[in-house]
Amino acid sequence: MASNPCPSRSAVHRARLVAGSLAVLLAVPLTAGGAQAAPTRAARPSAVPKAWVACPKGRLDGVAVAVRSTTRSVVTVNQTSRSHARVVLWKRQANRSCGFTKVFTESDARIGAGGTVVGTRRRQGTNTTPLGTYTMTTSFGLAARPATALPYRRVVAGDYWVQDNASRWYNTYRTRAQGGFRTSESENLVTYTTQYRHAVVINYNMPPTAVRHRGAGIFLHVKGRGATGGCVAVTRAHMGTVMATLSPGDLIAIGR
Numbered sequence: 001m002a003s004n005p006c007p008s009r010s011a012v013h014r015a016r017l018v019a020g021s022l023a024v025l026l027a028v029p030l031t032a033g034g035a036q037a038a039p040t041r042a043a044r045p046s047a048v049p050k051a052w053v054a055c056p057k058g059r060l061d062g063v064a065v066a067v068r069s070t071t072r073s074v075v076t077v078n079q080t081s082r083s084h085a086r087v088v089l090w091k092r093q094a095n096r097s098c099g100f101t102k103v104f105t106e107s108d109a110r111i112g113a114g115g116t117v118v119g120t121r122r123r124q125g126t127n128t129t130p131l132g133t134y135t136m137t138t139s140f141g142l143a144a145r146p147a148t149a150l151p152y153r154r155v156v157a158g159d160y161w162v163q164d165n166a167s168r169w170y171n172t173y174r175t176r177a178q179g180g181f182r183t184s185e186s187e188n189l190v191t192y193t194t195q196y197r198h199a200v201v202i203n204y205n206m207p208p209t210a211v212r213h214r215g216a217g218i219f220l221h222v223k224g225r226g227a228t229g230g231c232v233a234v235t236r237a238h239m240g241t242v243m244a245t246l247s248p249g250d251l252i253a254i255g256r
Helices: 009-014 236-245
Strands: 026-029 055-060 063-067 073-081 084-092 099-110 116-118 129-141 152-154 159-161 173-175 199-202 219-222 232-234 250-255
Touching (some): 063 250, 084 232, 084 236, 099 236
Parallel strands (some): 073 250, 129 152
Antiparallel strands (some): 026 099, 055 063, 099 232, 129 250, 159 173
């Protein structure tokens, strides 16, 4: 078992699939102030509208987020209690540079059992979810590749997420056959059959600037019954919508 597994320990044994329903679409402006096969990739998304510009100071569902000119979608995570959060998926409006359409709202998403903490102050093993805004560029899962523009790697036996602080491969996807890390200090991905049906990597504390002991393996994934070890978890239905909506480089903003 990894020193800081993303799904909670209880979730490994008691996780169940929970279906979700999509919310009614709602247009909202972003207002100021407030040895494995390589990952497979879908067709490249169409070019972003020329009218889009960066929106550096804004809020979506009360969460501060700095949107880039190329950002197509944003996931906001608004902590509502210690290990619960409201997650909203937003899609950018083609005709409004800083306008976003709400795709779904999940009012009972799960976050780390230890709550949230400023990302630069996080410590591995505390089961906390890092506050801040991060890009999402890759995905993986035990299920077959879904419809997604994200590079996708299907998990097989022997696949790990390296959480070994002594390894040069810290906070990367690696196989047992490739070696270079202690499996006892890393996350065996096939263990989490519910949570990692589909998952998106949140680019927190990533190489080459990863800080040892700050934490590794922070994902957006399918939720089980309990809190996570630091990841953000939504229903299987909503995770499918996330996979279908995101493009490489889209953002997740975690606040409270």
